[in-house]
Amino acid sequence: QKEVEQDPGPLSVPEGAIVSLNCTYSNSAFQYFMWYRQYSRKGPELLMYTYSSGNKEDGRFTAQVDKSSKYISLFIRDSQPSDSATYLCAMSGGGTSYGKLTFGQGTILTVHP
Amino acid sequence: GAVVSQHPSRVICKSGTSVKIECRSLDFQATTMFWYRQFPKQSLMLMATSNEGSKATYEQGVEKDKFLINHASLTLSTLTVTSAHPEDSSFYICSARGTGVFNEQYFGPGTRLTVT
Numbered sequence: 751q752k753e754v755e756q757d758p759g760p761l762s763v764p765e766g767a768i769v770s771l772n773c774t775y776s777n778s779a780f781q782y783f784m785w786y787r788q789y790s791r792k793g794p795e796l797l798m799y800t801y802s803s804g805n806k807e808d809g810r811f812t813a814q815v816d817k818s819s820k821y822i823s824l825f826i827r828d829s830q831p832s833d834s835a836t837y838l839c840a841m842s843g844g845g846t847s848y849g850k851l852t853f854g855q856g857t858i859l860t861v862h863p
Numbered sequence: 864g865a866v867v868s869q870h871p872s873r874v875i876c877k878s879g880t881s882v883k884i885e886c887r888s889l890d891f892q893a894t895t896m897f898w899y900r901q902f903p904k905q906s907l908m909l910m911a912t913s914n915e916g917s918k919a920t921y922e923q924g925v926e927k928d929k930f931l932i933n934h935a936s937l938t939l940s941t942l943t944v945t946s947a948h949p950e951d952s953s954f955y956i957c958s959a960r961g962t963g964v965f966n967e968q969y970f971g972p973g974t975r976l977t978v979t
Contacts, residue, residue, distance in 0.1 A: 784967055793869075793956050793970035794907070838906060840968075849895055849960050851968055853906045 753777045756839055756854025765863050769826040771837050773854045776820065779843035783815050784851070785824045786838040794838055798824065829861045866890055867959050869971035876947055877979055884942045884974045886957030892937035893959035897968060898930070901954045913940045947978045 756773045763769055771785075782801055786794035798813040800806045806813045814823040822841075826833055839854040866889040876882050886896055894915045899907040911932050912920045919932035929951075931943040940959075944951055954975050958968040 782967070786970070791954070791973070791975070793867075793958075793972045796865075796967055796969060799967045850897070850909065850912065855906050 751776060752855075754839065754841060754852050754854045757857055758855055760858035760860065762860045762862065763829055765829060765831060765861055767829050767861070769829050769833070769859060769861075771824040771826075771839070771857050771859070773822050773839035773841075774820055775822075775841055775852075777841075777843065777852070778820070780841040780852070782842045783813070783822050784840040784842075785811075785813060786840060787833075788836045788838060788856070790835075797837075829859075831861050831863055834860045865961055865969040867957065867969050867971040869957055869974050871974060872972060873975045873977075875977045875979060878948055879946055881943055881945045882947055882976060884944075884955055884957075884976075886940045886942070886959070886971050888938045888959040888969075891959070891962060893940075893961075894937060895960040896934060896940040897958045897960070898932060898940075898942050899956045899958065901956060901973075903954075907956065910942075944976065947976070949978045952976055952978045 754775045784799040785797045787797050788794040800813050803815050803817045810827045812825040836856045836858050838856045840851040842851050868887045870885045896913040898910045901907050909922050910925045913932045913934040915934045915937050921927045934940040954973050956973040958970045961967045
């Protein structure tokens with residue numbers, strides 16, 4: 751079993767839709783949670799990062815963490831064609847793994863006009 | 864803020880030659896940088912952790928003599944692929960750990976290496 755499982759998609763939604771991207775994890779040591787967006791042939795771009803359970807909002811993006819269920823989500827409201835990309839969840843913990851990220855497999859999102 | 868650059872963005876080399884890729888944090892100091900490899904339609908695979916002033920820590924299965932990493936300053940890390948072979952062709956991405964407490968990493972734009 752992988753430490754981080756991400757719904758592989760691909761997802762195809764119409765412009766304006768609400769998108770839900772999800773990851774589950776098995777390692778209880780994970781404390782920090784991030785979402786990255788990666789356009790084709792580019793490096794990942796950090797969208798959101800959070801530490802505690804609950805919701806964190808930034809513009810059209812909301813990151814949700816449920817540590818008791820080991821489940822994180824990213825919601826995109828009013829999705830735009832420019833949101834079409836691969837979305838990666840990433841996590842890290844303390845101790846010897848401090849600083850190292852474990853990534854999900856990525857979800858390919860297409861928002862069509 | 865938190866911009867990371869990589870150079871070159873694309874390189875083609877012949878089998879048996881060595882290639883150096885530079886990773887720079889432009890507006891912050893990064894004591895720790897990371898090197899990843901990404902194959903098409905796959906997620907990022909961590910190759911090594913680079914700490915300024917000390918030897919890099921390599922992930923299991925990554926040949927340290929083939930992928931030489933040097934982190935000589937707080938803003939520069941280099942990855943040298945020695946005696947490159949076609950199977951080394953890949954997308955190499957570096958990241959730099961931010962100064963916050965969340966372990967967030969900021970990624971460079973990547974370098975596409977093609978070995979012929």
